[in-house]
Amino acid sequence: MSLQQLKQQVLEANLDLPRYDLVTFTWGNVSGIDRDRGLVVIKPSGVSYDKMRINDLVVLDLNGNRVEGDLRPSSDTPTHLVMYRRYPELGGVVHTHSTHATAWAQARRAIPIQGTTQADYFHGNVPCTRLLSESEVSEDYEGLTGHLIVETLHDTPPLTMPGILVANHGPFSWGKDPHDAVHNAVVLEEVARMSWITHQLNPQAPALPDYMLEKHYQRKHGKNAYYGQNTK
Amino acid sequence: MSLQQLKQQVLEANLDLPRYDLVTFTWGNVSGIDRDRGLVVIKPSGVSYDKMRINDLVVLDLNGNRVEGDLRPSSDTPTHLVMYRRYPELGGVVHTHSTHATAWAQARRAIPIQGTTQADYFHGNVPCTRLLSESEVSEDYEGLTGHLIVETLHDTPPLTMPGILVANHGPFSWGKDPHDAVHNAVVLEEVARMSWITHQLNPQAPALPDYMLEKHYQRKHGKNAYYGQNTK
Amino acid sequence: MSLQQLKQQVLEANLDLPRYDLVTFTWGNVSGIDRDRGLVVIKPSGVSYDKMRINDLVVLDLNGNRVEGDLRPSSDTPTHLVMYRRYPELGGVVHTHSTHATAWAQARRAIPIQGTTQADYFHGNVPCTRLLSESEVSEDYEGLTGHLIVETLHDTPPLTMPGILVANHGPFSWGKDPHDAVHNAVVLEEVARMSWITHQLNPQAPALPDYMLEKHYQRKHGKNAYYGQNTK
Amino acid sequence: MSLQQLKQQVLEANLDLPRYDLVTFTWGNVSGIDRDRGLVVIKPSGVSYDKMRINDLVVLDLNGNRVEGDLRPSSDTPTHLVMYRRYPELGGVVHTHSTHATAWAQARRAIPIQGTTQADYFHGNVPCTRLLSESEVSEDYEGLTGHLIVETLHDTPPLTMPGILVANHGPFSWGKDPHDAVHNAVVLEEVARMSWITHQLNPQAPALPDYMLEKHYQRKHGKNAYYGQNTK
Numbered sequence: 039m040s041l042q043q044l045k046q047q048v049l050e051a052n053l054d055l056p057r058y059d060l061v062t063f064t065w066g067n068v069s070g071i072d073r074d075r076g077l078v079v080i081k082p083s084g085v086s087y088d089k090m091r092i093n094d095l096v097v098l099d100l101n102g103n104r105v106e107g108d109l110r111p112s113s114d115t116p117t118h119l120v121m122y123r124r125y126p127e128l129g130g131v132v133h134t135h136s137t138h139a140t141a142w143a144q145a146r147r148a149i150p151i152q153g154t155t156q157a158d159y160f161h162g163n164v165p166c167t168r169l170l171s172e173s174e175v176s177e178d179y180e181g182l183t184g185h186l187i188v189e190t191l192h193d194t195p196p197l198t199m200p201g202i203l204v205a206n207h208g209p210f211s212w213g214k215d216p217h218d219a220v221h222n223a224v225v226l227e228e229v230a231r232m233s234w235i236t237h238q239l240n241p242q243a244p245a246l247p248d249y250m251l252e253k254h255y256q257r258k259h260g261k262n263a264y265y266g267q268n269t270k
Numbered sequence: 271m272s273l274q275q276l277k278q279q280v281l282e283a284n285l286d287l288p289r290y291d292l293v294t295f296t297w298g299n300v301s302g303i304d305r306d307r308g309l310v311v312i313k314p315s316g317v318s319y320d321k322m323r324i325n326d327l328v329v330l331d332l333n334g335n336r337v338e339g340d341l342r343p344s345s346d347t348p349t350h351l352v353m354y355r356r357y358p359e360l361g362g363v364v365h366t367h368s369t370h371a372t373a374w375a376q377a378r379r380a381i382p383i384q385g386t387t388q389a390d391y392f393h394g395n396v397p398c399t400r401l402l403s404e405s406e407v408s409e410d411y412e413g414l415t416g417h418l419i420v421e422t423l424h425d426t427p428p429l430t431m432p433g434i435l436v437a438n439h440g441p442f443s444w445g446k447d448p449h450d451a452v453h454n455a456v457v458l459e460e461v462a463r464m465s466w467i468t469h470q471l472n473p474q475a476p477a478l479p480d481y482m483l484e485k486h487y488q489r490k491h492g493k494n495a496y497y498g499q500n501t502k
Numbered sequence: 503m504s505l506q507q508l509k510q511q512v513l514e515a516n517l518d519l520p521r522y523d524l525v526t527f528t529w530g531n532v533s534g535i536d537r538d539r540g541l542v543v544i545k546p547s548g549v550s551y552d553k554m555r556i557n558d559l560v561v562l563d564l565n566g567n568r569v570e571g572d573l574r575p576s577s578d579t580p581t582h583l584v585m586y587r588r589y590p591e592l593g594g595v596v597h598t599h600s601t602h603a604t605a606w607a608q609a610r611r612a613i614p615i616q617g618t619t620q621a622d623y624f625h626g627n628v629p630c631t632r633l634l635s636e637s638e639v640s641e642d643y644e645g646l647t648g649h650l651i652v653e654t655l656h657d658t659p660p661l662t663m664p665g666i667l668v669a670n671h672g673p674f675s676w677g678k679d680p681h682d683a684v685h686n687a688v689v690l691e692e693v694a695r696m697s698w699i700t701h702q703l704n705p706q707a708p709a710l711p712d713y714m715l716e717k718h719y720q721r722k723h724g725k726n727a728y729y730g731q732n733t734k
Numbered sequence: 735m736s737l738q739q740l741k742q743q744v745l746e747a748n749l750d751l752p753r754y755d756l757v758t759f760t761w762g763n764v765s766g767i768d769r770d771r772g773l774v775v776i777k778p779s780g781v782s783y784d785k786m787r788i789n790d791l792v793v794l795d796l797n798g799n800r801v802e803g804d805l806r807p808s809s810d811t812p813t814h815l816v817m818y819r820r821y822p823e824l825g826g827v828v829h830t831h832s833t834h835a836t837a838w839a840q841a842r843r844a845i846p847i848q849g850t851t852q853a854d855y856f857h858g859n860v861p862c863t864r865l866l867s868e869s870e871v872s873e874d875y876e877g878l879t880g881h882l883i884v885e886t887l888h889d890t891p892p893l894t895m896p897g898i899l900v901a902n903h904g905p906f907s908w909g910k911d912p913h914d915a916v917h918n919a920v921v922l923e924e925v926a927r928m929s930w931i932t933h934q935l936n937p938q939a940p941a942l943p944d945y946m947l948e949k950h951y952q953r954k955h956g957k958n959a960y961y962g963q964n965t966k
Contacts, residue, residue: 152376152438153372153375153376153438153439153440154367154438154439154440155297155367155372155440221295224294224295225294225295228294228369231369232369232372232373232376233373233376235369235370235373235466236373236376236377238466238469238470239373239374239377239379239466239469240377240378240379243376243377243378244378246438247401247404249404249407249408250401250402250407250438253407253408253411257345257411264315264342264345265315265316265345266315266316266342267314267315267316267317267341267342268316
């Protein structure tokens with residue numbers, strides 16, 4: 039895949055954010071990575087989706103040096119870069135302030151695994167990070183937000199838990215490419231909405247048992263998966 | 271009706287799922303049956319609605335043997351087949367993860383009969399199943415989900431209760447044909463939404479008395495029905 | 503105004519119900535009255551809005567005798583007729599199952615007057631009726647629903663309280679003409695939604711004081727009204 | 735900028751209210767000011783957005799004398815004028831009855847600062863005013879509503895808190911021009927919605943710590959801001 043093709047993918051993935059109703063104004067950003075070249079393509083900061091053109095996208099190396107583009111990259115760029123450096127399996131990263139996922143982040147609560155909808159994508163509760171300390175914020179806010187995500191995932195393979203809530207901020211999600219990362223952002227917002235309603239109907243609603251979680255997660259992602267057309 | 275006409279009906283009924291805002295991505299499926307030929311037409315697994323063509327639909331006999339179509343049928347196919355085999359009056363079956371109905375399923379609560387909106391379609395509370403056991407899930411998850419629905423309906427005629435909540439999963443609905451089954455899926459989602467709001471306004475809201483339930487159900491479905499233009 | 507013009511008004515007012523998102527399928531109806539001729543125009547029963555043509559509308563006298571139209575009128579027609587006979591100032595009547603207003607009706611709670619939005623249209627709490635008894639339902643369900651509304655309004659001039667919740671059923675609204683009645687149905691749904699959210703944020707939220715209610719109601723409807731362009 | 739250009743801006747800003755789903759019918763108004771000429775342009779009272787033309791806008795001096803336009807200005811005009819006279823930095827003012835912000839106003843609760851979404855625009859909790867007294871309402875309701883906002887802001891620079899909830903009424907917002915004021919009205923409605931959901935998920939959700947509030951507010955508005963493309 040050429041860098042131009044990746045830029046086209048990242049552009050389309052960014053335009054999907056308003057299409058799926060995940061953003062107000064410019065409150066979201068998608069990036070993608072070309073692993074061979076070690077280059078990351080990301081949305082410019084504060085540019086509205088309806089005015090964004092392919093050449094407005096910013097190309098950076100993994101250390102954040104600008105390689106292409108005249109605009110300033112998203113202020114969340116250091117968070118994306120930490121994720122790409124830490125997890126070689128990631129091809130796309132997304133940050134939004136989607137309504138329901140952000141509300142869970144503000145409530146500082148993990149989204150509990152209560153149904154098969156979540157189990158089809160997330161291998162358990164969607165975690166909520168701790169809050170960065172004052173010294174962390176002043177030292178390197180956006181970079182340490184990335185490390186906070188890594189700390190919270192601990193030893194979870196990131197593609198089995200393709201999203202997280204950053205406390206008092208909002209959701210990040212990721213995937214094998216920019217399109218897949220946005221797909222997971224849509225799912226995260228929808229399960230956040232379902233779990234909010236579930237919580238109101240029954241604050242003591244039980245968790246999905248492990249055997250149901252495994253059944254749904256594996257029938258879609260396991261080695262004997264039988265959901266969809268491209269399974270093994 | 272020719273098989274081709276049924277396929278057209280099933281295609282349109284599937285496309286109605288996103289039109290009525292019942293699905294995210296591919297999270298839903300509709301089937302229909304040709305009782306004379308004993309053939310079921312169903313959505314292929316994991317194919318998005320905007321790319322689905324009539325020849326992508328899969329035709330199966332009632333034992334699940336593929337008769338037409340190159341794609342893999344919906345992973346929920348065994349559930350549909352159990353319903354068709356058990357209830358000869360069914361002409362269409364739908365499964366979705368519609369937001370509010372799924373939330374009730376996650377809360378493991380029946381939708382109580384609290385208003386005439388529900389009484390116009392559902393002859394009482396919309397039940398929520400028990401959870402399948404670990405051995406049931408490993409034995410035949412999708413087939414036993416169908417038997418679970420049958421077990422929960424017990425001796426209720428299915429067209430008088432044209433929908434159900436499968437615990438921690440989501441709603442199934444059905445009807446005399448695929449279009450009718452989708453119609454009932456829309457109603458189920460709307461009564462799930464209304465009952466959620468009702469529950470928040472008054473957790474002790476009383477049930478609709480039986481005489482009101484009967485009045486509304488019978489004026490629409492009884493032998494002296496006087497709602498609509500095609501009544502007796 | 504000719505009867506044809508009234509039919510056109512009633513058609514447009516019915517088509518406004520889906521436009522303002524007040525109805526699912528055919529769950530609503532609007533009527534209008536020609537006071538000079540003593541004729542009421544109303545939606546036919548169970549006909550979908552996108553297929554309804556002007557000649558599908560049914561014309562009745564105030565006793566319910568059909569004067570024009572081949573279709574069966576809305577099953578709620580007797581309720582509309584009671585309202586027109588009792589209140590000569592009414593020119594249009596609407597019934598819907600709009601989501602939030604219906605939820606309040608199912609909760610059997612009046613919508614409390616908590617803000618100027620409601621005070622601009624409704625001179626106080628929007629009342630919720632009692633439930634009809636079993637003998638009332640079997641005697642004349644739809645007609646006695648009209649009398650129930652009249653009983654609940656008691657001595658309130660209906661144009662100062664242009665809507666009500668029928669317990670466990672849904673909202674009725676009215677106005678000086680069909681368009682105005684739909685306008686009030688939209689307002690009723692929106693104040694029902696606002697009051698639901700208010701209730702969740704503060705179950706003890708105080709009522710709007712009388713002097714604020716009077717100020718807002720009178721600046722729009724009083725003899726010295728100064729809201730809008732057509733005031734005295 | 736010519737007066738005609740300001741009128742065009744005010745027209746577009748008013749039309750943005752329905753576009754961003756902030757208003758039902760005519761329940762909102764935007765004004766803008768030409769500081770050099772001392773002239774305010776504002777929406778006419780009770781005129782629907784789809785029929786409003788540029789020459790329907792009303793031009794007033796800062797004392798409320800009509801300079802241009804045949805229509806009566808918005809009934810909330812005196813509130814706007816107080817804001818412009820008191821705060822020379824304001825270029826636009828907006829009033830709406832947007833659903834969630836109005837619900838907080840009806841609950842008589844400030845919107846707590848619980849996330850970075852709010853911190854990006856509002857330097858702390860969005861305050862809710864006290865209720866005007868009966869004598870204040872009868873003396874000069876709309877003018878004293880403006881003074882009530884000023885009283886509530888106290889010594890807060892208004893562009894650091896570009897919105898407020900007027901108790902039992904609804905939100906007002908403002909900005910450096912009419913477009914910016916509407917932008918802030920959209921943000922206010924969205925943070926009101928997020929905070930409502932947060933409150934339901936965790937009524938004891940903690941406030942955003944000051945150092946996070948400062949970080950987000952300053953990275954966007956401070957002298958070393960690095961969000962967006964036009965920062966210093």
